[in-house]
Amino acid sequence: MDEMYPGPDRSKGIGVEAKDMIKIAFFDAKEYDIASFNTANSKGEYEIRFYEAKLSEDTVKLAAGFDVVCVFVNDDVSAGVIDSLAELGVKLVALRCAGYNNVDIEHAFGKMHIVRVPAYSPYAVAEHAMALLLTSIRRIHKAYIRTRDFNFSLNGLTGFDLHGKCVGVVGTGKIGRVFSDICKGFGMKVIAYDKFPNEGSGLEYVSLDEIWEQADIISFHCPLTDETRHMVDAASISRMKKGVVLVNTSRGALIDSEALLEGIKDRKIGAACLDVYEEESDVFFHDFSGHIVADDTLARLISMPNVIVTSHQAFLTAEALSNIADTTLSNISQFFADGRCDNELCYKCEKVGKCPQEHKALCF
Numbered sequence: 001m002d003e004m005y006p007g008p009d010r011s012k013g014i015g016v017e018a019k020d021m022i023k024i025a026f027f028d029a030k031e032y033d034i035a036s037f038n039t040a041n042s043k044g045e046y047e048i049r050f051y052e053a054k055l056s057e058d059t060v061k062l063a064a065g066f067d068v069v070c071v072f073v074n075d076d077v078s079a080g081v082i083d084s085l086a087e088l089g090v091k092l093v094a095l096r097c098a099g100y101n102n103v104d105i106e107h108a109f110g111k112m113h114i115v116r117v118p119a120y121s122p123y124a125v126a127e128h129a130m131a132l133l134l135t136s137i138r139r140i141h142k143a144y145i146r147t148r149d150f151n152f153s154l155n156g157l158t159g160f161d162l163h164g165k166c167v168g169v170v171g172t173g174k175i176g177r178v179f180s181d182i183c184k185g186f187g188m189k190v191i192a193y194d195k196f197p198n199e200g201s202g203l204e205y206v207s208l209d210e211i212w213e214q215a216d217i218i219s220f221h222c223p224l225t226d227e228t229r230h231m232v233d234a235a236s237i238s239r240m241k242k243g244v245v246l247v248n249t250s251r252g253a254l255i256d257s258e259a260l261l262e263g264i265k266d267r268k269i270g271a272a273c274l275d276v277y278e279e280e281s282d283v284f285f286h287d288f289s290g291h292i293v294a295d296d297t298l299a300r301l302i303s304m305p306n307v308i309v310t311s312h313q314a315f316l317t318a319e320a321l322s323n324i325a326d327t328t329l330s331n332i333s334q335f336f337a338d339g340r341c342d343n344e345l346c347y348k349c350e351k352v353g354k355c356p357q358e359h360k361a362l363c364f
Helices: 031-040 079-087 122-137 140-148 174-185 208-214 234-239 257-265 296-303 318-338 347-352
Strands: 003-005 022-026 046-051 068-071 092-095 113-115 166-170 189-193 217-220 244-248 269-274 307-309
Touching: 022 318, 031 046, 031 318, 092 318, 113 318, 122 140, 122 174, 122 217, 122 244, 122 269, 122 307, 122 318, 166 174, 166 208, 174 189, 189 208, 208 234, 234 257, 257 269, 257 296, 296 307
Parallel strands: 022 046, 022 068, 068 092, 092 113, 166 189, 166 217, 217 244, 244 269, 269 307
Antiparallel strands: 003 046
16 A cells, blocks of 8 residues: 555645645655654644655656655656656655755756755764675674574684775765774775865875775765766776775665676675665565565675675664654755755756855755
8 A cells, every 4th residue: 555644734835825734745655764754743844645655657646736755765756757746736856865866857957946865874874884894704694694503613704804904985975984984993094086085084085996906895985977877897896906895885876786796706806795786776675585586686696695785774773764854854844934945956056066056045
């Protein structure tokens, strides 16, 4: 059943009668979303209707009569969906995430305002990246399974020290910098790449080629763009150290999955720790334990003894969920009450690099 929770009834702001409540259609709703947003909306300031279905051209009609649609990483906010939302009278798309590669922001300009949550808990994602890394190299997942069967053999569980290893951090926003600090705490040498280096961060910036060639471990914390899509491919893997460990808690399509498989089979890649996958949208966040998964590439990756896959859960802490809910509702409130939003996204902002409006007004 798609409709999960009807919600209360009142709102204020742009094109909304003051006596009415802002109406939000919430797509791809999970139990933890419902709990965190109901807590954030405990005073009943918004009417929220939760839908299990992802936003798509087939489900967009569910947004009829709503002022806002709230979406996550695997919802479809492409050109056709944006046009349909505009026709339905929706005024705002509120992303409850930082990434927006699933949004056609160029097409949205002039038609639909987009807001996001730029930072909810960099610690949640960075700590999960380190948890994946430690689990992999110290074989903790294998030891856990063994001891559950009262098998206390240590054969095949030899790992390696992180201390003294070189880690390449690709993307040095808040998450990348927190992860770098964690690595420094382990006594690792940190080298970093970012198209826009963060001055004053204390990081040693190098080229991508130097990351590929020097790093024992490479962790990805950058957005998915046309430029970064498949930045890890057969060519870049060929330049990496033999036995390199790849950690991806950012976006799946940064890594070419077929090239990754070949790199693992060729013993070039020592391990892969993946919280994201490029074709995850129809698989992650769902229970397929009683079914055959049709994605052969994902099935082969999971079958590899040196691959750990978690289902896009790096963000999933109580603190992050609370921050996501609070910031999302704050974005919506600011948009309708003030006619602007500090966290607006638009094509113009991305092209210029800095919002010409300086977020003192809406982008269009």
